[in-house]
Amino acid sequence: MSINENDVILQVQDLKKHFMPHQGLLQSLGTKTKKVIKAVDGISFGIRRGEIFGLIGESGSGKTTTGKLVMKLIEPTSGKIVFNGEDVTITDRGRTKAYRRQVQMIFQDPYASMNPRFKIRDVLGEPLIIHKIEGDRLRHEEMIIKSLTEVKLNPPSDFMGRYPHMLSGGQRQRVATARTLILNPMMLVADEPVSMIDLSTRAEILHMMKDVQRDLGLTYLYITHDLSTARYFTDRIAVMYLGRIVEMGRADDVIDNPIHPYTRALIDAVPEPETGMVDIIKELPISGEIPSPANIPPGCRFHTRCPYAKPVCSEQTEPELSDVGNGHFHACRRWKEL
Amino acid sequence: MDKILEVKNLRLYYHTNKGAVKALDDVSFDLYKGETLGLVGESGCGKTTTGVALLRMPSPPGRIEEGSQIFLDGRDIMGLSEKQIRKDVRWEEVSMVFQGAMNCLTPVYTIGKQMLETLQEHREMEKKQAEKLIKEYLGLVGLPPEVMNRYPHELSGGMKQRIVIATALFLKPKLVVLDEPTTALDVIVQAQIINLLKKLKKTFDLSFIFITHDLSLEAEVSDRVCVMYAGKIAELGTNQQIYGKQGPMHPYTEKLLLATPLLKKKVETLSFIPGAPPDLIDPPSGCRFHPRCHKVMDKCKEEIPPLLELEPGHMVACWRCVK
Numbered sequence: 005m006s007i008n009e010n011d012v013i014l015q016v017q018d019l020k021k022h023f024m025p026h027q028g029l030l031q032s033l034g035t036k037t038k039k040v041i042k043a044v045d046g047i048s049f050g051i052r053r054g055e056i057f058g059l060i061g062e063s064g065s066g067k068t069t070t071g072k073l074v075m076k077l078i079e080p081t082s083g084k085i086v087f088n089g090e091d092v093t094i095t096d097r098g099r100t101k102a103y104r105r106q107v108q109m110i111f112q113d114p115y116a117s118m119n120p121r122f123k124i125r126d127v128l129g130e131p132l133i134i135h136k137i138e139g140d141r142l143r144h145e146e147m148i149i150k151s152l153t154e155v156k157l158n159p160p161s162d163f164m165g166r167y168p169h170m171l172s173g174g175q176r177q178r179v180a181t182a183r184t185l186i187l188n189p190m191m192l193v194a195d196e197p198v199s200m201i202d203l204s205t206r207a208e209i210l211h212m213m214k215d216v217q218r219d220l221g222l223t224y225l226y227i228t229h230d231l232s233t234a235r236y237f238t239d240r241i242a243v244m245y246l247g248r249i250v251e252m253g254r255a256d257d258v259i260d261n262p263i264h265p266y267t268r269a270l271i272d273a274v275p276e277p278e279t280g281m282v283d284i285i286k287e288l289p290i291s292g293e294i295p296s297p298a299n300i301p302p303g304c305r306f307h308t309r310c311p312y313a314k315p316v317c318s319e320q321t322e323p324e325l326s327d328v329g330n331g332h333f334h335a336c337r338r339w340k341e342l
Numbered sequence: 343m344d345k346i347l348e349v350k351n352l353r354l355y356y357h358t359n360k361g362a363v364k365a366l367d368d369v370s371f372d373l374y375k376g377e378t379l380g381l382v383g384e385s386g387c388g389k390t391t392t393g394v395a396l397l398r399m400p401s402p403p404g405r406i407e408e409g410s411q412i413f414l415d416g417r418d419i420m421g422l423s424e425k426q427i428r429k430d431v432r433w434e435e436v437s438m439v440f441q442g443a444m445n446c447l448t449p450v451y452t453i454g455k456q457m458l459e460t461l462q463e464h465r466e467m468e469k470k471q472a473e474k475l476i477k478e479y480l481g482l483v484g485l486p487p488e489v490m491n492r493y494p495h496e497l498s499g500g501m502k503q504r505i506v507i508a509t510a511l512f513l514k515p516k517l518v519v520l521d522e523p524t525t526a527l528d529v530i531v532q533a534q535i536i537n538l539l540k541k542l543k544k545t546f547d548l549s550f551i552f553i554t555h556d557l558s559l560e561a562e563v564s565d566r567v568c569v570m571y572a573g574k575i576a577e578l579g580t581n582q583q584i585y586g587k588q589g590p591m592h593p594y595t596e597k598l599l600l601a602t603p604l605l606k607k608k609v610e611t612l613s614f615i616p617g618a619p620p621d622l623i624d625p626p627s628g629c630r631f632h633p634r635c636h637k638v639m640d641k642c643k644e645e646i647p648p649l650l651e652l653e654p655g656h657m658v659a660c661w662r663c664v665k
Contacts, residue, residue: 202385204597206614208614235605236603256608273533276606277557277561278585281562282563286537286562294528
């Protein structure tokens, strides 16, 4: 399916999620200002219909929080989410439920995301009951069979009577995908769907997800820390650092020609299966670890770890995303000098 | 070169109600002084079980079977009593960084107290002297001495992993088993820890067994690589033999490498291995990989392939390679 650049299915505008940590009485007497944890701090992106969009970041970058915001599992502090032309930032319960039929989620851990006492038939039947999908038992059974066929669990009748513990990790993740497909969604949010799956079958699951996406014309938001699978799996990616997007563009552009120093460092740190590295101590362009989102550095929030930082980076306001052409965005003020 | 470790016909079975799970079956390999040997394979292939067997502490109901031999620096440790093992092998000669160990630090004790405990269990030492030693080791892994007074929740994942590594090195072991030491860490922190391990190896003249499922990472750290499948060694070779131009010889290694997504090279389709690893209570006859193998022959289904040395240092257990 060719992707139309102007046909945006999900638009996120200046989305923020700030968490207020719980404070005891003594603490609140001691300090005047509450420390706010800025997990997501003003991000904007659009996902086109039929596209696989990857959100990449280290732990603490805010990628999972963004996924939860898109799923409407948590309320944003500010900003806007527009889905399929409709503002869904604030919705009542009924509308939220309807929204979740259109946007479904695949979770990271296929061992924990299924009730161990449910047979596969019941795992897949539950969303039909929750969303009060019309039809009798027979009709529901047909839908279950159809979704199992879509994820290539053949023959479906072999799997319906089994319990999750009788399946391998790969098969469970197929069931998890089938569970989302049964409601005919338009978009799937997949948070690290293959990180718990064995290397030998990881590619199999990604293939299956891609096939399903192509066959049904779905849109994916793929959240991961793994650049290598993202390159293989996604059309476009956005790299997050400390609650902001620092670089965004076509996966090939971003990985082959990274602009932001953070993206470059991430790419340099990924090991490759080649010889001659054993006695080499890799030179790492950046040191230290990601700072706390409760204490975000002023100016460009990456300046504390950036090898190219100059006073201008911390003194001026936060750099905004700017386009270098070809839809490749970055948020680095000094990119031309690097 | 001297051998620090010789493992011969190691068998370790988990005796469950349903029968014995043959987690390790006839595993033999050597490790030379100053070398890093990588163990790779899918979950359940016996990597971690090999690691704990070297400390002679299989988790129950596991048992090291009769006829298994482990020589550490020339000394047979299978004949030693548990008391002797505790006194002069475990942590003294061989130590281990367990998978997810950084999450097993006690949340209610300070880092200093936890490290002190390990030290005082093995050495009679004044508290002051012990604290001095702890500070020295914290410095070696790149942490400031104040960390001693902190609690685990105040530290990041990378810092906790450094503490676990320091604790494994305290008693100056000769061999350290590293079980997925960077799995839960971000790529940049992972690269930092790998650099640290390489430096420590030089400083202390250590030998490493590096367990991981990540072949790309293995290529960066291991002098030799041992690929395991379903409790057996499939292939063992030098870094050059496995990752070099010629490439691996065993179909399993070959497929595993093809299934690894590469960052710097775009591929249209990734390959994968159909099916799942077998049940080790009743493993497949012949070669254990045959039900998933794309090059299977009739012989593979009936006879167990021997681990043969095809060229110096390159061992493969595959009937296809037997001429």
